[in-house]
Amino acid sequence: MKRFATVALTALAPVSWGSTYAVATEMLPPDRPLFTGVMRALPAGLLLIALSRTLPRGAWWWKSAVLGTLNIGVFFPLLFLSAYRLPGGVAAVLGAAGPLFVVGLAALLLGERARLRTVLAAVAAAFGVSMVVLTAEARLDLVGVVAGVVSSASMAAGTVMAKRWGRPEGVGPLATTGWQLTAGGLVIIPVAAFVEGAPPALDGRALLGYGYLVLFNTGIAYWLWFRGIGQLGATSVTLLGPLSPLTAAVIGWAALGQALSPVQLAGMALAFGAAAAGQLTTARTVSSVGPFSRTEQIGRNISMDLTDGRVRR
Numbered sequence: 001m002k003r004f005a006t007v008a009l010t011a012l013a014p015v016s017w018g019s020t021y022a023v024a025t026e027m028l029p030p031d032r033p034l035f036t037g038v039m040r041a042l043p044a045g046l047l048l049i050a051l052s053r054t055l056p057r058g059a060w061w062w063k064s065a066v067l068g069t070l071n072i073g074v075f076f077p078l079l080f081l082s083a084y085r086l087p088g089g090v091a092a093v094l095g096a097a098g099p100l101f102v103v104g105l106a107a108l109l110l111g112e113r114a115r116l117r118t119v120l121a122a123v124a125a126a127f128g129v130s131m132v133v134l135t136a137e138a139r140l141d142l143v144g145v146v147a148g149v150v151s152s153a154s155m156a157a158g159t160v161m162a163k164r165w166g167r168p169e170g171v172g173p174l175a176t177t178g179w180q181l182t183a184g185g186l187v188i189i190p191v192a193a194f195v196e197g198a199p200p201a202l203d204g205r206a207l208l209g210y211g212y213l214v215l216f217n218t219g220i221a222y223w224l225w226f227r228g229i230g231q232l233g234a235t236s237v238t239l240l241g242p243l244s245p246l247t248a249a250v251i252g253w254a255a256l257g258q259a260l261s262p263v264q265l266a267g268m269a270l271a272f273g274a275a276a277a278g279q280l281t282t283a284r285t286v287s288s289v290g291p292f293s294r295t296e297q298i299g300r301n302i303s304m305d306l307t308d309g310r311v312r313r
Contacts, residue, residue, distance in 0.1 A: 019248070023209050032200055041076065043214045045179070048181065052172065070158030075158070081143070098238055099241060103118055128267045128271025
């Protein structure tokens with residue numbers, strides 16, 4: 001029951017991210033994706049640091065910079081570049097391929113065996129998303145495809161490394177999430193200034209939209225995401241990622257008047273079922289032992305077989 005509750009809470013993160021497109025198109029200044037990336041990451045990160053009242057220490061300065069760059073600083077700009085260069089459906093499918101990157105990296109860096117059922121769940125989820133978002137008019141752009149693939153790989157690497165490094169002793173996910181968001185936002189600032197120039201003027205509607213993105217879509221969502229990585233494992237959490245484009249499709253239908261065909265509904269059922277099946281598959285192989293890094297766990301000489309923050313059964 002505890003694991004189910006953790007999965008449900010973690011799933012709120014990609015569900016929240018599924019609202020980003022609707023908020024961006026309906027409330028935010030057009031054609032300012034990098035500025036939006038900064039506004040999502042940096043205020044949220046500073047807010048979480050203020051709430052946790054904890055700064056990195058020692059090696060966690062550079063570890064936070066690496067994780068923030070992978071999960072935010074590289075991911076956001078390339079994700080937006082992919083979205084601008086490709087039809088939304090193609091970009092969403094490339095993002096849905098993220099679990100496959102995580103499965104491979106988790107096997108390489110965490111020693112998690114790549115089970116066939118897990119790989120099949122990841123493939124089925126990506127295929128289900130493609131049924132929902134791809135259209136016959138979809139066209140490919142090499143730059144957009146490369147940006148989409150690299151953005152997915154970047155966040156996959158950040159997800160796996162976050163699990164590998166764990167958290168410093170006595171530090172919760174609120175603080176470490178704040179460190180990453182702040183570092184990622186700082187990485188995006190010079191890119192946004194070079195590409196987009198000065199910040200745009202903001203009206204009340206835009207401020208409300210950014211407020212939602214900062215508080216719910218980024219601060220709370222990323223806290224739940226990294227909290228889930230610590231308790232469930234990298235592969236289990238990333239299999240929830242396809243819920244994001246599915247949520248975007250539901251919001252488009254419910255709030256923006258977009259129609260859903262029988263094929264799209266079948267794709268939604270397939271992707272959701274694959275995400276659920278992925279949780280059942282990984283539940284037997286990954287379990288959390290707390291907020292400690294690998295070195296700290298071994299140093300405590302716990303009488304279980306521990307590797308990178310999980311218990312092997």
